[in-house]
Amino acid sequence: MTVATPAAPGLSAPAPAPDRRRARRRARRRNLFSALLFLSPWIIGFVVFTAWPLIYSAYLSLTDYDVINDPNYVGLQNYRDLLQDPKVFQAIGNTIFFTVLQVPLHVIVALSLALLLNRAGRSSSFFRTMFFLPKMTPPVAVGILFLLLFNGQNGLINTVLGWFGITGPSWTTDPAWVKPGLILMSLWTVGASVIILLAALQNVPEELYESARIDGAGFWRQSFSVTLPMISPALFFIIVVNTIAGLQTFDEAYTAFFGAGNTTYGNDAALFYVIYLFQQAFTFLHMGYASAMAWVLFVIIMIVTAVQLLVSRRVVYYEGEGPK
Amino acid sequence: MSRVLPGGVPGREYERDPHPSGDMPTVSPGRDAASPPPRGRRRRAGTVSTRSARRGRRIRRGFVIAALTVLTVVFAYPFIWLVSASFKPRGEVFDNALIPKTFTLENYLSVWEQAPVGLWLLNTAIVTVLAAVTVTFSSAMVAWGFAYFRFRGRGALFALVLGSMMLPGAVTMIPTFLIWNALGLVGTLTPLWAGNLFGSAFYIFLLRQFMLGLPRELFEAARVDGASQWGVFWRIALPLTKPALAVTLVFEVQAVWTDLMRALIYLRDSSTFTIPRGLKSLVDAFGFGGEWHWEIIVTASVIATIPMIIIFFLGQKQIIQGVSTSGLKG
Numbered sequence: 195m196t197v198a199t200p201a202a203p204g205l206s207a208p209a210p211a212p213d214r215r216r217a218r219r220r221a222r223r224r225n226l227f228s229a230l231l232f233l234s235p236w237i238i239g240f241v242v243f244t245a246w247p248l249i250y251s252a253y254l255s256l257t258d259y260d261v262i263n264d265p266n267y268v269g270l271q272n273y274r275d276l277l278q279d280p281k282v283f284q285a286i287g288n289t290i291f292f293t294v295l296q297v298p299l300h301v302i303v304a305l306s307l308a309l310l311l312n313r314a315g316r317s318s319s320f321f322r323t324m325f326f327l328p329k330m331t332p333p334v335a336v337g338i339l340f341l342l343l344f345n346g347q348n349g350l351i352n353t354v355l356g357w358f359g360i361t362g363p364s365w366t367t368d369p370a371w372v373k374p375g376l377i378l379m380s381l382w383t384v385g386a387s388v389i390i391l392l393a394a395l396q397n398v399p400e401e402l403y404e405s406a407r408i409d410g411a412g413f414w415r416q417s418f419s420v421t422l423p424m425i426s427p428a429l430f431f432i433i434v435v436n437t438i439a440g441l442q443t444f445d446e447a448y449t450a451f452f453g454a455g456n457t458t459y460g461n462d463a464a465l466f467y468v469i470y471l472f473q474q475a476f477t478f479l480h481m482g483y484a485s486a487m488a489w490v491l492f493v494i495i496m497i498v499t500a501v502q503l504l505v506s507r508r509v510v511y512y513e514g515e516g517p518k
Numbered sequence: 519m520s521r522v523l524p525g526g527v528p529g530r531e532y533e534r535d536p537h538p539s540g541d542m543p544t545v546s547p548g549r550d551a552a553s554p555p556p557r558g559r560r561r562r563a564g565t566v567s568t569r570s571a572r573r574g575r576r577i578r579r580g581f582v583i584a585a586l587t588v589l590t591v592v593f594a595y596p597f598i599w600l601v602s603a604s605f606k607p608r609g610e611v612f613d614n615a616l617i618p619k620t621f622t623l624e625n626y627l628s629v630w631e632q633a634p635v636g637l638w639l640l641n642t643a644i645v646t647v648l649a650a651v652t653v654t655f656s657s658a659m660v661a662w663g664f665a666y667f668r669f670r671g672r673g674a675l676f677a678l679v680l681g682s683m684m685l686p687g688a689v690t691m692i693p694t695f696l697i698w699n700a701l702g703l704v705g706t707l708t709p710l711w712a713g714n715l716f717g718s719a720f721y722i723f724l725l726r727q728f729m730l731g732l733p734r735e736l737f738e739a740a741r742v743d744g745a746s747q748w749g750v751f752w753r754i755a756l757p758l759t760k761p762a763l764a765v766t767l768v769f770e771v772q773a774v775w776t777d778l779m780r781a782l783i784y785l786r787d788s789s790t791f792t793i794p795r796g797l798k799s800l801v802d803a804f805g806f807g808g809e810w811h812w813e814i815i816v817t818a819s820v821i822a823t824i825p826m827i828i829i830f831f832l833g834q835k836q837i838i839q840g841v842s843t844s845g846l847k848g
Binding site for chain 2: 222226228231232235236239243248250251261307310311313314315317322323324327330332335337338339341342343348389390438441448449453468471481489492495499
């Protein structure tokens with residue numbers, strides 16, 4: 195019942211009374227309670243849709259499970275099978291081929307477009323909109339466009355190549371050209387990266403260029419000593435996000451080459467890892483095997499991301515104490 | 519007062535080191551903390567530029583605009599071609615002319631006859647609205663929990679939020695399916711949006727960043743005036759967060775409208791299909807299933823894309839802003 199009175203100035207504070215301490219503790223507990231109330235959606239969601247699935251998926255990967263019958267524990271058998279499944283290796287190979295080529299091309303195209311936009315001045319917002327628009331096309335429609343535009347006989351791409359006297363390959367059926375075609379198609383949706391890079395470019399302080407110029411730096415020197423380091427956090431972000439997305443490619447290739455029920459319509463050159471995983475899980479109901487595949491993917495993504503983070507420590511420049 | 523993540527908090531601009539080169543003294547005597555320090559070198563006004571230099575600049579600018587125009591055509595062409603193809607009769611779909619030789623609306627009529635496209639659109643709209651509204655609201659709530667309250671373990675808990683962002687969807691996909699299966703909801707639209715009731719790590723992060731930039735004094739004052747914790751969130755914080763909420767809404771609308779995989783996993787019956795799932799079923803039926811009917815597939819693709827384009831033009835400002843900030847705070 196005692197009201198805590200602040201100590202008069204100049205006097206040393208009195209020792210905290212026990213009930214004052216209790217009141218403070220009660221206030222802190224009430225504060226924690228309200229905080230937890232606000233956090234509760236995420237806490238529940240995390241437990242139900244992240245933590246439990248994570249544990250259960252690890253368990254499933256050690257079983258045979260077809261949804262209908264109870265899981266049957268088989269130890270590491272799924273992982274052993276995985277090592278002997280040629281299709282897994284083909285899927286991994288396809289996925290890595292796609293990602294390794296797609297990511298650098300994506301960055302180059304996005305950076306070139308962003309640099310051009312950065313020079314365009316006032317009119318850049320119109321062009322920016324136009325480059326972003328393909329990103330709004332549903333990936334399924336992009337997959338359909340791929341089948342049409344890249345059609346070997348009468349698709350637009352080969353028609354255009356024909357104007358220059360080039361006989362285009364059969365993009366949608368020739369195993370050697372399926373992935374390059376899909377990569378080209380994916381470059382159509384670089385819009386988001388362009389905008390991220392453009393924002394980064396516009397944030398580079400003009401003073402830096404001026405002092406570089408005064409120090410006698412030419413165009414290339416300015417690009418490599420000012421522009422690149424200053425936009426490196428944005429570049430790094432795009433590389434990481436695209437690598438992770440590339441390793442999980444699904445929609446476009448699935449639309450164009452695979453169908454429910456059937457294993458494959460087109461050819462296995464487009465059999466990406468997540469497509470094979472999806473088929474194992476939901477077409478063949480090999481839930482255990484698919485879970486093992488998911489964990490392998492998880493490990494691969496973790497390793498790739500960790501390597502990128504390590505490299506970034508030496509290459510990426512953050513202004514001040516944190517990214518701006 | 520501890521400031522977590524100093525970058526991105528509005529109003530702190532002036533505290534940044536004005537001499538990023540680092541060769542200038544950071545602390546200069548007599549600088550008043552309240553007044554912004556002098557900026558570095560200013561662009562000198564009235565730099566003499568000769569006529570030829572100006573012309574060179576104009577030519578270079580002309581070149582840039584020309585290059586961008588060509589590239590815009592390249593980027594817009596596939597889409598324009600798609601729309602144009604939807605007005606071509608069956609035999610001419612592959613005809614590369616931009617303007618159909620024979621203009622027809624037949625395709626739009628036959629799509630509606632062949633497949634319940636209207637129903638698919640309705641399903642997609644229902645799922646999208648529910649998903650976007652729930653994820654925005656719950657993420658905002660959680661973000662507020664992290665932005666406003668101080669309690670022990672907050673840092674660790676937030677690290678967990680960020681960590682869960684890295685988890686590939688493939689790992690949780692199967693157990694999540696089993697949860698919805700056990701609840702008997704596979705085959706309904708619920709699994710496509712109900713997971714969003716619990717917020718999403720990326721949006722929590724985005725909204726928390728924004729909320730950290732709001733003036734804290736405002737909330738303290740409201741508390742002193744007798745507002746409840748919920749009242750502070752609902753009546754003061756949430757309205758101030760509107761720009762960031764708009765970004766979240768638009769991002770989620772885009773993600774859900776175009777989502778194929780979840781629809782493939784959870785939807786069985788054509789009457790429950792969303793637009794991406796329906797499109798895929800059209801590809802299966804009119805493509806791989808037998809004789810290609812490209813005109814149906816193309817027209818349905820256009821119908822699926824138009825709403826996204828409309829949403830883009832409505833939310834353009836928010837989308838562009840949201841995207842351009844998302845790459846900088848890593």
